[in-house]
Amino acid sequence: MFELLEPIATITYSAVPNEAFLAVGMRNYWDGYFAGRAAPLGLAPAEVVHAVFYNFADGEVARHIPWVWGKITPQEAIAVREQGSATALRQTLGELADSPDLVRIAELATRAATSAPTEGRALYAGLRALAVPAEPVAQLWHAATLLREHRGDGHNAALLAHGIGGTEAHVLLALSLGMKAEEFGRIHHLPKAHLAAVVTGLHARGLVTPAGVFTDTGRATKQRIEALTDDLAAPAYTVLSADELDELIAGLEPIAAAAQAVD
Template sequence: MPDDAGARDLWQLYEPLHAVTYFAPEARAAFEGAGLRGFWRGYFAGRAAPLGAVPAAPVTALFFSFAPAMVARALPDVWQRASPEQALAARLDGAVAALRAVLPAEPERWAAAADLLEVAARAAVTDGRALSAANAALPRPAEPLARLWHAATVLREHRGDGHIAALVHAEVNGCQALVLRDALHGGREQLQPNRGWTDAEWDAAGKELASRGWLDDDSRPTAEARAVHRAVEDHTDRLAAQPWSALAPADRTRLAGLLAPLADAAAVVIPYPNPMGVPGPRTT
């Protein structure tokens, strides 16, 4: 079994490959071509489509940090504009076009990275992890960039499902998680509107955290809050480590080397800071 830090290091390399589907113009154009105009229609339809034509409630639960009212504005309306099958096709086509536009033209690297990433993705145990299970059940693409993106998506949803499990274990709900993150690292001006929470809901979450002794009178995080946050992150890393046991240490090292320049190239379309918590592009 790889160490937990190794799982986090690899996540930082494959997450940018997945995230082009949210930020690249090619991805946005593909969703619009499928009838999903507007960023959030494409986001909710594309990410939820592996589950089928689901209503708002399960998506609110599984996506976790979005306000229920925000999810309800998109679902189930998006399924009147595009079927899940159309949304899935647009998602994959847009992601591949985005990666092709920014990655170095090294097809052999793409294929080699996809081969190794797929080994981990196929090994991922998805018990209790609905988003990763739904993505893992999709047909395996044939084209190397499509395979690379799909494997990265299975693994990032596997990690995300585990992160939510860690937050639930810590008795932290979606809005509270964002308020705590803002207290620790800042970013309310981005996190709150992008997840749809009202000022009243945000403030109520802050008061609950303060009642636990996690925020002081100036809404700054206490030592206990920092400990809880660290425990959640460590728990997330532990839960994300399992798929990597399918790769030998030498193969994990090789994969990291293959992914590094691809992650750096994909990072150009991702805003920083971002709600995913992915660090900015490397400068060396």
């Protein structure tokens, strides 16, 4: 489900929604990112957004929040994000966007997305408080976003339970992909000395070698985190029967394939 929903939800971070945020006064991509993604939390201060998002380096959120709220309200940001994301998804789906099958898939995804427990999941709970869009393409995007953030809140809990901080998680992901930390897109802008210190700390805990290669302990820790993340995401789908879940998976496959082609 992660592989099928991620391309749909993350179309939010493509060109069309970004342009929509720039058109309402955002200075750059990251202004729009933080305004749109944090909007369901209301006028939460940077410290709260930093805690909920979990994986940004110290000070990164504060470069955008609360500045963005001087240009746009959370309610306006929610609308810009939804409209821009639905437009981008519709454009990339082409004829699929008007398929009767999409209406059914959006309905199944929405049932799952609005049935999961909210306890301990601040960002998911904020999204759950929003109205579900009526238009099928927008509804599908909204459902995918709900399920993505539900999983994300659980993933943060799994990382926290294993003592892995946000920057550490990015470094470990980079290393698992065979990349150096300073080559990985989400953290490449951080000072090399800072990233080197993170790798040193992970080595001191026995998770990686001095050269930044996973140890057996590191691999086992990563596997436990991923397994726990899956387990915590699973309750969202218990509302669907086995046949409905199979139908959802089959219906999402061509949609996700089309969405994955977006820059």
